Amino acid sequence: MPGVIVDCAIYRNGSRTDGPEDFSDALDEARATGDAFLWIGLHEPSEKEFSLVTSEFGLHPLAVEDALTAHQRPKLEVYDDSLFMVLKPATYEPESDTVTTGELMVFIGDSFVVTVRHGEAASLSVVRSRLESEPEVMKHGPTAVLYAVSDAVVDHYIDVAAELQSDLEEVEAEVFAPTSDTRASERSATAQTTAARIYNFKRQVLEFRRATGPLSTPMQKLSGAAVPFVDAGSQPFFRDVNDHLAHANEMVEGLDRLLTDVLSAHLAQMGVRQNDDMRKISAWAAMAAVPTLVAGIYGMNFQHMPELRWTWGYPAVIAFMLVVVTGLHRTFKRRGWL
Missing domain, CATH: 3.30.460.20 (CorA soluble domain-like)
Incomplete structure (x- = not known):
C-alpha cells in the first residue's frame, strides 16, 4: 500500500x-x-x-x-x-x-x-x-x-x-x-x-x-x-x-x-486544384490532337491526293499545325487553363 x-x-x-x-x-x-x-x-x-x-x-x-x-x-x-x-x-x-x-x-x-x-x-x-x-x-x-x-x-x-x-x-x-x-x-x-x-x-x-x-x-x-x-x-x-x-x-x-x-x-x-490540373491536361491534349489529326490524315493511302505533289505542301501543312496549336495555346492561356 x-x-x-x-x-x-x-x-x-x-x-x-x-x-x-x-x-x-x-x-x-x-x-x-x-x-x-x-x-x-x-x-x-x-x-x-x-x-x-x-x-x-x-x-x-x-x-x-x-x-x-x-x-x-x-x-x-x-x-x-x-x-x-x-x-x-x-x-x-x-x-x-x-x-x-x-x-x-x-x-x-x-x-x-x-x-x-x-x-x-x-x-x-x-x-x-x-x-x-x-x-x-x-x-x-x-x-x-x-x-x-x-x-x-x-x-x-x-x-x-x-x-x-x-x-x-x-x-x-x-x-x-x-x-x-x-x-x-x-x-x-x-x-x-x-x-x-x-x-x-x-x-x-x-x-x-x-x-x-x-x-x-x-x-x-x-x-x-x-x-x-x-x-x-x-x-x-x-x-x-x-x-x-x-x-x-x-x-x-x-x-x-x-x-x-x-x-x-x-x-x-x-x-479546385484537381480541376485546374484537369483543365491543363485537357488543354495540352487538345493542342496535341490537331497535329495528330492532320498527320493521321496524311498517313492514309489515298488514290487521289492532289496536294501530295505540291512543292509547298509539306511546309504548308507544318505551318498550318503550328498556327492552330499557337492559337489554341494563346486561347487557353488567356482563359487561365495553362
Missing part, C-alpha cells in the same frame, strides 16, 4: 494535523472528534490493495468496481454510505497535437474523502497544497475537497481548449495560405498531410469532448438541489464551476464546428 497511497492526512478545523499512520485508526480518530475528516489519495490501486480501503470506508461494490476498472464517463452517483463522482482531467501536448485524458474518482462520506486517480493527467498535489493554504475553505470538510478538485479539473479544461484554439489557428492559416508554384505531386503530398492533420485534430477534439460534455449533468446536480454528503451551502461554489464548465463546452463546440468548416474548405480547395 505505501506505493499506492500518494498522501493520507487528517484535517481538523481546516488545518492538516498529524495522525495515526494506519488510515483505519486515522478514520476512527477523525470521526471521534467530529470536526475533522480524513483525505486519502490513491494512484492506480489493484483490487487487493483497494479492498482494504473498501472494507474500512464502507464503499459500495459498484462504485469500487468503477474505480478499479476505470474507463468511465464523468458521472455522479449517490449510495447509502458515500457519494461517488468521476471526472476526466485532460492535458494537451502541443508538439504531438495530442489530448490525453486521465480518470479521477472521488468518494466522500462521513468524515472521509478518498480520491483514486488513473493516469498522469490527474495529479492532485497542487490541489491539496492550495487547499492546505486556505484553511477557511478546508473547514467545510469533504465538500471543500470535492469542490476544489472539480474546480481544478474544469479550469484546466479551459486552458486545454485555449491551446487547441491556438493550434487550430495555425492549421487554418496553413489551409488558406496562397498556393505556391510547386509541382502537382508536391502539392498533392502537402494536401494529404494537411488533411491528415485536420482529421487527427478532430479526433483530439472528440476525445476532449468526451471529458467535458458528460460532466455537465453532475455539476448541475451539485449546483442545484441538495445532494447527500455535500454541504448545503456549497451550491454557489458548484454553480461557479458549472459556469466555467459551460464556457469550456462552448469552446469545444466552437472548435468542432470550426474544424468541420476548415476540413470542408480544404477538401473544396483540393477539388
Whole structure:
C-alpha cells in the first residue's frame, strides 16, 4: 500500500494535523472528534490493495468496481454510505497535437474523502497544497475537497481548449495560405498531410469532448438541489464551476464546428486544384490532337491526293499545325487553363 497511497492526512478545523499512520485508526480518530475528516489519495490501486480501503470506508461494490476498472464517463452517483463522482482531467501536448485524458474518482462520506486517480493527467498535489493554504475553505470538510478538485479539473479544461484554439489557428492559416508554384505531386503530398492533420485534430477534439460534455449533468446536480454528503451551502461554489464548465463546452463546440468548416474548405480547395490540373491536361491534349489529326490524315493511302505533289505542301501543312496549336495555346492561356 505505501506505493499506492500518494498522501493520507487528517484535517481538523481546516488545518492538516498529524495522525495515526494506519488510515483505519486515522478514520476512527477523525470521526471521534467530529470536526475533522480524513483525505486519502490513491494512484492506480489493484483490487487487493483497494479492498482494504473498501472494507474500512464502507464503499459500495459498484462504485469500487468503477474505480478499479476505470474507463468511465464523468458521472455522479449517490449510495447509502458515500457519494461517488468521476471526472476526466485532460492535458494537451502541443508538439504531438495530442489530448490525453486521465480518470479521477472521488468518494466522500462521513468524515472521509478518498480520491483514486488513473493516469498522469490527474495529479492532485497542487490541489491539496492550495487547499492546505486556505484553511477557511478546508473547514467545510469533504465538500471543500470535492469542490476544489472539480474546480481544478474544469479550469484546466479551459486552458486545454485555449491551446487547441491556438493550434487550430495555425492549421487554418496553413489551409488558406496562397498556393505556391510547386509541382502537382508536391502539392498533392502537402494536401494529404494537411488533411491528415485536420482529421487527427478532430479526433483530439472528440476525445476532449468526451471529458467535458458528460460532466455537465453532475455539476448541475451539485449546483442545484441538495445532494447527500455535500454541504448545503456549497451550491454557489458548484454553480461557479458549472459556469466555467459551460464556457469550456462552448469552446469545444466552437472548435468542432470550426474544424468541420476548415476540413470542408480544404477538401473544396483540393477539388479546385484537381480541376485546374484537369483543365491543363485537357488543354495540352487538345493542342496535341490537331497535329495528330492532320498527320493521321496524311498517313492514309489515298488514290487521289492532289496536294501530295505540291512543292509547298509539306511546309504548308507544318505551318498550318503550328498556327492552330499557337492559337489554341494563346486561347487557353488567356482563359487561365495553362
